[in-house]
Amino acid sequence: MELYATELMGAKVFDAQGHYVGRIREFFIEPADQPNRVSHFLLSRGNFPPLVARHDQIASIIVGTVRLNVSERALALYEPNESLLAVQKDLLDQQIIDTRGRKVVRVNDVDLVEQRTNGNTELRLTQVDVGLPGAVRRLLHGFVSPAVIRKLQRRLPQSTIRWEFVNLVEPDPLRRVKLRITHEKLEDLHPADLADIIEDLSAAERQGIIASLDEQTAGAVLAELDERLTTQIVEKLDPGKAADILEEMAPDAAADLLADLPKRTFDEVLDEMPGQEAREVRELLEFDPSTAGGMMNTDFAFVSEASTRDEVLQWLREQELNLDQLDTIVLLDSAAQFAGTVSVSRLLLAAPEQRMSELKMEPLLSLEPNADGDEVVELFDKYNLRTLTVIDKSRHPVGAIAVDDVVSRLVKSQ
Amino acid sequence: MDWRAIANRFATVRSGGTDLQKRIRGLRRRLTLLLAVVGPGLITSNVDNDAGGISTYTQAGAHYGYALLWSLIPMTIALYVTEEMCARMGVITGKGLSDLIREEFGFRPTFFVMITGFFVDLANVVAEFAGVAAAMEIFHVSKYIAVPIAAVVVWVLVLKGTYRQVEVIFFFACGFYVTYIASAFMAKPDWLLAARATVIPSVQFNSNYLLMLTGLIGTTIAPWQFFYLQAGFVEKKVGPRQYPQARADVLVGSISCMVIVFFIIVCTAATLYAHGFTNITEAKDAAKALIPLAGPWAGYLFAFGLLNASVFAASILPLSTAHVICEGLGFEAGIDHKFEDAKIFYGLYTVLIAVGAGVVLLPNAPLWKILIFSQVGNGIWLPVVVIFILLLVNRRDLMGDYVNTVTFNIIAWVTAIFMIALTLFLTYAAIFMPSAPSP
Numbered sequence: 001m002e003l004y005a006t007e008l009m010g011a012k013v014f015d016a017q018g019h020y021v022g023r024i025r026e027f028f029i030e031p032a033d034q035p036n037r038v039s040h041f042l043l044s045r046g047n048f049p050p051l052v053a054r055h056d057q058i059a060s061i062i063v064g065t066v067r068l069n070v071s072e073r074a075l076a077l078y079e080p081n082e083s084l085l086a087v088q089k090d091l092l093d094q095q096i097i098d099t100r101g102r103k104v105v106r107v108n109d110v111d112l113v114e115q116r117t118n119g120n121t122e123l124r125l126t127q128v129d130v131g132l133p134g135a136v137r138r139l140l141h142g143f144v145s146p147a148v149i150r151k152l153q154r155r156l157p158q159s160t161i162r163w164e165f166v167n168l169v170e171p172d173p174l175r176r177v178k179l180r181i182t183h184e185k186l187e188d189l190h191p192a193d194l195a196d197i198i199e200d201l202s203a204a205e206r207q208g209i210i211a212s213l214d215e216q217t218a219g220a221v222l223a224e225l226d227e228r229l230t231t232q233i234v235e236k237l238d239p240g241k242a243a244d245i246l247e248e249m250a251p252d253a254a255a256d257l258l259a260d261l262p263k264r265t266f267d268e269v270l271d272e273m274p275g276q277e278a279r280e281v282r283e284l285l286e287f288d289p290s291t292a293g294g295m296m297n298t299d300f301a302f303v304s305e306a307s308t309r310d311e312v313l314q315w316l317r318e319q320e321l322n323l324d325q326l327d328t329i330v331l332l333d334s335a336a337q338f339a340g341t342v343s344v345s346r347l348l349l350a351a352p353e354q355r356m357s358e359l360k361m362e363p364l365l366s367l368e369p370n371a372d373g374d375e376v377v378e379l380f381d382k383y384n385l386r387t388l389t390v391i392d393k394s395r396h397p398v399g400a401i402a403v404d405d406v407v408s409r410l411v412k413s414q
Numbered sequence: 415m416d417w418r419a420i421a422n423r424f425a426t427v428r429s430g431g432t433d434l435q436k437r438i439r440g441l442r443r444r445l446t447l448l449l450a451v452v453g454p455g456l457i458t459s460n461v462d463n464d465a466g467g468i469s470t471y472t473q474a475g476a477h478y479g480y481a482l483l484w485s486l487i488p489m490t491i492a493l494y495v496t497e498e499m500c501a502r503m504g505v506i507t508g509k510g511l512s513d514l515i516r517e518e519f520g521f522r523p524t525f526f527v528m529i530t531g532f533f534v535d536l537a538n539v540v541a542e543f544a545g546v547a548a549a550m551e552i553f554h555v556s557k558y559i560a561v562p563i564a565a566v567v568v569w570v571l572v573l574k575g576t577y578r579q580v581e582v583i584f585f586f587a588c589g590f591y592v593t594y595i596a597s598a599f600m601a602k603p604d605w606l607l608a609a610r611a612t613v614i615p616s617v618q619f620n621s622n623y624l625l626m627l628t629g630l631i632g633t634t635i636a637p638w639q640f641f642y643l644q645a646g647f648v649e650k651k652v653g654p655r656q657y658p659q660a661r662a663d664v665l666v667g668s669i670s671c672m673v674i675v676f677f678i679i680v681c682t683a684a685t686l687y688a689h690g691f692t693n694i695t696e697a698k699d700a701a702k703a704l705i706p707l708a709g710p711w712a713g714y715l716f717a718f719g720l721l722n723a724s725v726f727a728a729s730i731l732p733l734s735t736a737h738v739i740c741e742g743l744g745f746e747a748g749i750d751h752k753f754e755d756a757k758i759f760y761g762l763y764t765v766l767i768a769v770g771a772g773v774v775l776l777p778n779a780p781l782w783k784i785l786i787f788s789q790v791g792n793g794i795w796l797p798v799v800v801i802f803i804l805l806l807v808n809r810r811d812l813m814g815d816y817v818n819t820v821t822f823n824i825i826a827w828v829t830a831i832f833m834i835a836l837t838l839f840l841t842y843a844a845i846f847m848p849s850a851p852s853p
Contacts, residue, residue, distance in 0.1 A: 093524075094517060095517075106516070106744035107744075108744060130744060135743060138522070139521065139522065139525055199651075203506070203654075204508075206508070228653070231653070232653035235653075235655065262655070
């Protein structure tokens with residue numbers, strides 16, 4: 001039969017001899033043992049110290065009454081234990097992440113199901129209630145009989161999340177380990193969805209999640225997050241960890257993030273980054289964010305215009321490039337000056353021996369770093385670009401602006 | 415094609431590197447930083463001067479002249495102290511007040527706070543639309559035209575606008591309060607007398623005077639504003655590092671609110687009180703009486719101020735109420751959601767505006783009773799909310815090093831107890847002394 005946490009709170013407990021022991025005030029799950037089994041019940045006894053009943057000491061559970069299969073003397077005294085998840089304190093009214101619905105929700109009630117195993121009854125947590133039925137139960141329990149509440153709630157729209165899709169949010173890293181809370185399921189989400197979820201949480205919870213994600217995911221999430229929050233988060237991270245995360249990000253995103261940090265944190269984080277990455281970021285920081293230089297990324301693929309398609313493909317395979325972002329390759333002439341661009345789709349259809357100079361896109365477009373951001377937007381619009389190369393005064397390419405940088409700029413200026 | 419060679423050339427490229435440009439950029443950045451924080455404090459405090467508030471200040475000036483001006487300084491302190499705690503909680507925890515109440519005190523207390531809030535705010539919304547009707551009457555516009563238009567404008571504004579656009583509009587609304595300063599100057603008051611009354615307290619011990627004093631405080635510090643203020647800072651993603659700016663925002667807001675109250679009281683004291691119009695009970699009558707006393711412009715500006723304040727509060731109150739209730743009870747909330755995803759939020763929001771405006775349009779609507787109800791509701795609601803705030807702000811597990819200091823706690827508890835005693839007195843008076851001047 002289905003039971004609800006609210007109905008169980010305050011239930012009377014009788015021992016094997018039928019003597020009244022106390023009332024249930026809280027119950028726990030031991031995630032290290034089994035992820036969904038109610039492992040301990042806290043019984044309050046007025047002025048006497050509270051007792052704990054283990055799951056194998058429960059004979060039967062019906063609404064309002066719990067019977068034990070042992071006598072009162074067999075029960076242990078209650079001692080607080082950090083590795084137990086308290087359903088009332090840690091779950092009810094708290095925010096959790098619904099990993100399937102990809103959003104943050106608040107728990108109104110917890111649904112349980114009873115399971116009979118050799119001589120005792122176990123409760124298993126099946127789902128959390130985040131909708132009206134749970135709310136109504138919380139409000140009326142104790143004033144209205146459970147039977148009436150059950151009749152009432154059947155007419156209400158259901159809104160529940162299965163326990164396996166629930167991701168708890170615990171800011172304290174030690175407690176997180178004890179409760180076996182991992183964020184593996186979160187790492188499978190799209191970084192943009194995860195960023196939305198994180199924005200809905202409190203400052204401490206955000207910090208906890210970012211700190212426990214792997215660097216690559218953390219970097220991807222930070223790149224998607226509201227920039228007012230990214231600085232707050234990076235500021236509080238350990239500089240070494242922050243540097244590791246920033247390394248995983250595109251240099252322009254990392255530079256944008258660092259630019260808003262206070263001077264001291266800024267220096268600490270940059271000191272922890274490897275020389276090459278730190279230099280790139282420092283260089284990008286010199287540009288005004290509203291110019292082409294401020295929008296560009298220094299990570300871009302470039303090859304000689306004399307090379308053949310096969311040579312280029314071979315070279316691309318050897319590079320550690322972010323393939324999701326790669327759609328244009330910059331060409332250089334023999335003096336390392338900008339000679340044009342080739343789109344990846346043209347490369348795809350070219351003959352093996354075809355030279356890059358034959359494939360390049362017309363007209364030859366480029367801008368200098370101090371060109372205004374509006375000019376960049378106009379060029380993208382006019383020529384339907386996906387990438388635009390930025391060159392210095394002596395025509396050497398220094399970076400590339402991708403279409404997503406342009407979209408971000410447009411969204412921000414709205 | 416050596417990367418290093420290219421990188422070296424690249425390093426020589428500098429844009430905007432000159433000193434002057436850097437300094438301008440620094441200045442601009444600091445300004446952006448400030449603007450990113452400022453808003454909630456300024457807006458919340460100014461919304462306090464809503465239709466009900468302006469009526470009360472008008473009466474205070476008409477009945478007692480400058481005699482109540484001294485109360486503005488302690489009121490500024492009380493307003494700042496309570497609002498600052500909410501701002502701090504929002505900035506440090508990143509959570510709204512109803513979120514925190516729910517998490518720390520459970521479902522039922524939250525539900526009680528929310529449901530009381532709904533009805534009290536509904537009564538307040540009625541009062542705001544009544545303010546719109548009264549102000550437009552001065553401009554000879556029927557309330558059957560003015561109120562529906564105001565309701566639709568408010569409804570559409572929030573549904574179609576983004577948080578940022580709405581905030582900019584609210585900023586303008588704050589600016590329009592200067593009409594009261596203009597009205598006050600046209601009334602040619604005795605500035606010296608007003609200044610002296612502001613710094614030297616003069617307490618009269620009769621029940622009408624005390625009731626007026628309580629009314630002043632009751633309308634200025636309303637419980638819903640704490641929720642709105644805290645949510646505002648959370649919405650703007652203000653973090654601990656910008657806490658000083660947030661505090662400055664609250665301080666400037668509290669002071670500017672009281673400055674406006676000062677000018678309203680001075681204006682009515684110099685005209686209505688000085689010419690013996692002491693039985694004025696509504697802002698509308700004050701505006702009418704001002705026309706022969708201080709010229710038509712003084713009256714029109716006064717009425718325009720009332721209109722602005724009423725529309726301003728009528729747009730914020732329903733939004734804030736719907737938001738707070740949904741947040742506390744765990745429903746999707748916020749104007750960024752689609753209608754299908756946040757039906758309860760939009761439903762509450764629409765009901766508040768439709769009922770609020772609808773009641774004003776009813777012939778023989780019991781507006782007087784609704785005003786008293788909103789006053790009593792505020793009185794019951796305020797102690798609960800303030801005590802919740804004080805308990806939460808002292809929780810070290812939530813606030814870390816940002817819990818109240820001992821000195822601040824003393825000031826805060828004294829303020830809270832004083833405010834609670836006064837509002838309970840006002841509640842008592844509103845129920846059992848029906849002949850008392852309307853607060």
